[in-house]
Amino acid sequence: MKRILVTGGAGFIGSNLSLKLLSKGYEVTVLDNLSKQIHGECPDVTSPLYNSVKNRVNFILGSVTSREDWLQALDGVECVVHLAAETGTGQSMYEIQKYVDVNIGGTALLLDILTNTKHSVKKVIVAESRAIYGEGRYYSDDLNEYVYPAERLDEDMRKGDFEVKYPGCRKPLRLVGTTEESLVHPTSVYGITKQVQGQLVHLVCSSIGIAPVSYRYQNVYGPGQSLSNPYTGILSIFSTRIKNGNGINIFEDGKETRDFVYIADVVDATILGIEKEEANGHVFNVGTGVAIDVLTVANTLIEKYGIKVPVAISGNYRLGDIRHNYADITAARTILGFEPKWNFSDGIGKFCKWVNEQEVQEDKYEDSIEEMKRKGLYK
Template structure:
């Protein structure tokens, strides 16, 4: 397989992946709409992400919701890496139609063409997400393994942010494996679950290999600093560089698995090149839970800019408390082990941010939008 189509290939993951594939000798086509939320208002002139791949790929400015764009992009392709999606759990809760149209219907268009037209595609890799799990996996002293549902406003209003499970006293967080319960707590998570299921259901039925990667929280150099809706490292960085204080939700102890972009690219290429990956789903992360307060403190220390870190007790409906990845399957089947620790990755990320133009801090706008919808408390 030498001809690879990357949808969303001008985005953060996509552009890094495209450059690595080109280095390895692949011919890369990118289909991307250059969304202003990610790339700014004049992306073909000013977006660092787009400029990093400009003239190195066959670039098609178009949308995965447009069948003509898909038809053009699919010509002579051996594989599709389907990354194009609206991202962000909070925004998905009030821009529901847009998330469904891009994430679900865009994927349906791709699969419809693969089923009903002549093509040369042999493999489809779809970017899934840890968000499909909802809350992570826990062990109850009384009940064994349990999967708590979403938390309730009544508890969080009392600053009680930890998850509960009926009939259980103490819950211990453990790594979430691929066999864990899927119960997303946001529209974004629902759309990613749908994408994954469609690809893994349709592709094998027509002789095309399907692979789904459930990415954890991806970060690193090149991450959009313009997007106030997703990526807490970039959001916090833009606030710090503007000299603005950081407002941390809940009690700051909510945790995520932060995985460095180079490790994500490596895992994805392993899935492309290995037949062992065919028709499988894999977690991609570090297998380490890092809390949000530690992220904020690490960023402030690395930038050397003294801003206040305020633990506000505010919260967003639809957010989960904890989740980190069990990597046993991807290690055993694909030989993948993450190479970059969070401390190392954070240094590389902040070093890169220091070379970038300081962006306007639009984070409060995103908070105001959620507050107006009753989703931010």
């Protein structure tokens, strides 16, 4: 398979993937709507990601919600890497129809076309998300089994009690890596849409003789990610705050953790899914297998930039946020031969070096907080 379609191919993951595919001799088509939230008002001027690919790929300005755009983009393509999506857990809780229409509707439209028209597609790779798991996997010493806590209660978090709970457990639960077989119980509209995307792709593609593969990416970061989008990526949000000399508001108690995976590792894992037949039919977590707490992230960024700003552990929280989650990547290691090459220390250093070379972006964080307050999601 040499002709690849990357939807969302002008985005952060998509542009990096497209460039790596080009370097390996693939022919790449990109379908992207150049969302203003990601690419700015004038992408030719404001989007380095778009500019990095626009003259090197077969670029189609269009939407995954348009049948005509899909038909144009699929012409002659042998593999689809479906990355295009509305992203952001908080924003998804009030832009519900938009997230469902794009993420679920766009995927359904692709599969409808593949089922009912002539094409050359042999494989579909879809980006799910760690958000489909909701809370991560834990071990209960009281029950001597793995458990999956439900969404945390507003009444508990209002009192500053942020840790997860599980019925019948008195001892603190022990966080362990989330496997692909872990319970899927998303706590956001975004997570639900990514869950359904993956289910649709595996169900339909398997029934029509197309190989399905899905990736559950953890928190992807690195040079090139949007520094102006206040809805996704705490590394970008914190960096823009620091660069503007603004303080950082740490939600909850700062001990909440995520698995931060460097963009180059995400690209390598995705290409393994394109090239390896062994990937067909599988779901893969893509992360580092290491949990990093948010307070560590903030302090590391402040140190790297050499700009001292106040850090407030405020106890604020967002409804729908999870407490902890990090990936068990055994399946990717075993089946794909994937091994992350970047640890957090090296990756964050590379990211900060790149940020220092960029113009300081307008800090829109407070606007996003006010919007969540109006929707009753920020406490």
